[in-house]
Amino acid sequence: MEMGQELYRCHPVFRNCMNEFSEVALPLLGIHLATELFADSQAALAENSKLLLYTRYSNPLLFTFNYAVAATIESMGIIPDLVLGYSLGELTAAAYSGVVDRFQLLVALIRASFAFESYTPVGGMLAILDGLNLWHQHPNWFQDTALASINCSQSFVVSGRSSSLDRLEQILQSQSVLFQRLPVIQAFHSPWIDSAQEIIDREFDRLPQFQTGRFWRYGCGDRADDQQPTQAVRTFWEAFRNPINFEKALRGLESMGTNLYLDVGSNGTLSGFVRVILDASSSSKGMAVMDRFGQNVQSLERAVNLAKKWRSE
The missing domain is CATH 3.30.70.250 (Malonyl-CoA ACP transacylase, ACP-binding)
Known part of the structure; x- marks a missing residue:
C-alpha cells in the first residue's frame, strides 16, 4: 500500500482513522495494519506487502483504507449525497453511511476473511x-x-x-x-465460495443494522432504505457472492440526474470505468481521489476542489 504512505505521513485524519481501525484489528490479526503497511523502509514495505496475498489481511486493509480516504474528504468539507460500494467496497460504504457500526463490521469482516481462507478452495x-x-x-x-x-x-x-x-x-x-x-486467492462472486456462506452469514447476522438514505448497493442497484429489514440481513454475504453489474448500477444513478463520482479506491479503477460508461452527452464526471503514482495529497486536494466547485454551480 505504498500509495497511502504520503497521506499517512501528512494528513492527521487519514492517519488517525487508519490507526483506530488497526488497533481494533490487532487482537484478531496479530499485527498493526498501519504500522506494518506504511513502514518507513522500502525493504520492510516490500516484505510487509506480501501480507496482502492473504484474505485475512487484504480485506480489512482495503476496508480501512477506503473508509479513511472517505473520512478525510469529509473532514475537508465534502459530504456525499450517496455512498456506493463495489464488492468489498459495499461493506465500507455501509459502515461510512451509518448502516452498521464501522468497528463491529471490521471485526465481522476479519472473522469472515479467516473463514474464506479456511473453507473455500484456492x-x-x-x-x-x-x-x-x-x-x-x-x-x-x-x-x-x-x-x-x-x-x-x-x-x-x-x-x-x-x-x-x-x-x-x-x-x-x-x-x-x-x-x-487480480490479487486475490478466493473466487469471489462465484459458487466456489458457497462453502463458507453459513459461517460468514453467522458473523454478519449478529450486526445491528440501521436505515439510511445514503447507501446504494451496486449488486442490485437498490438503496438500502428501500429494502425490508428481513432482506437487508444477507446484504454483506451478497456483497461477496452476487455477480456485479457496475454499468447497470451507474446507469441507474445517471437516470436520477447529473452526478460527480469520486472514487476513493486505492488505484482509481472505478473512475476509469465511469468515464467509459458515461454517454458523450452526459454532464456527469468521474475522478479518482488517489493517485496511482503516489502523489496523494495533491490528488486529494484536486478532487476536493472539484467537488466544492461542483457544489457551488
Whole structure:
C-alpha cells in the first residue's frame, strides 16, 4: 500500500482513522495494519506487502483504507449525497453511511476473511479487457469459470479455481486478448465460495443494522432504505457472492440526474470505468481521489476542489 504512505505521513485524519481501525484489528490479526503497511523502509514495505496475498489481511486493509480516504474528504468539507460500494467496497460504504457500526463490521469482516481462507478452495479472479461478447461467443474458453462482474463495455471479470484461470490465461494470451489476474486467492462472486456462506452469514447476522438514505448497493442497484429489514440481513454475504453489474448500477444513478463520482479506491479503477460508461452527452464526471503514482495529497486536494466547485454551480 505504498500509495497511502504520503497521506499517512501528512494528513492527521487519514492517519488517525487508519490507526483506530488497526488497533481494533490487532487482537484478531496479530499485527498493526498501519504500522506494518506504511513502514518507513522500502525493504520492510516490500516484505510487509506480501501480507496482502492473504484474505485475512487484504480485506480489512482495503476496508480501512477506503473508509479513511472517505473520512478525510469529509473532514475537508465534502459530504456525499450517496455512498456506493463495489464488492468489498459495499461493506465500507455501509459502515461510512451509518448502516452498521464501522468497528463491529471490521471485526465481522476479519472473522469472515479467516473463514474464506479456511473453507473455500484456492482460486482467483481474472479481469478481461474486452467486451462481454467474448464470454458469449466462446463458452469453451471460459469452462469452469463464473461471470463475476460486468464493469463496462470494455471490461468484465471471471472467477474460478486457479487451474481454470491458468488455462484461460493461456487461451487469452494466444488470442492476443488483454487480461489481468487480480490479487486475490478466493473466487469471489462465484459458487466456489458457497462453502463458507453459513459461517460468514453467522458473523454478519449478529450486526445491528440501521436505515439510511445514503447507501446504494451496486449488486442490485437498490438503496438500502428501500429494502425490508428481513432482506437487508444477507446484504454483506451478497456483497461477496452476487455477480456485479457496475454499468447497470451507474446507469441507474445517471437516470436520477447529473452526478460527480469520486472514487476513493486505492488505484482509481472505478473512475476509469465511469468515464467509459458515461454517454458523450452526459454532464456527469468521474475522478479518482488517489493517485496511482503516489502523489496523494495533491490528488486529494484536486478532487476536493472539484467537488466544492461542483457544489457551488
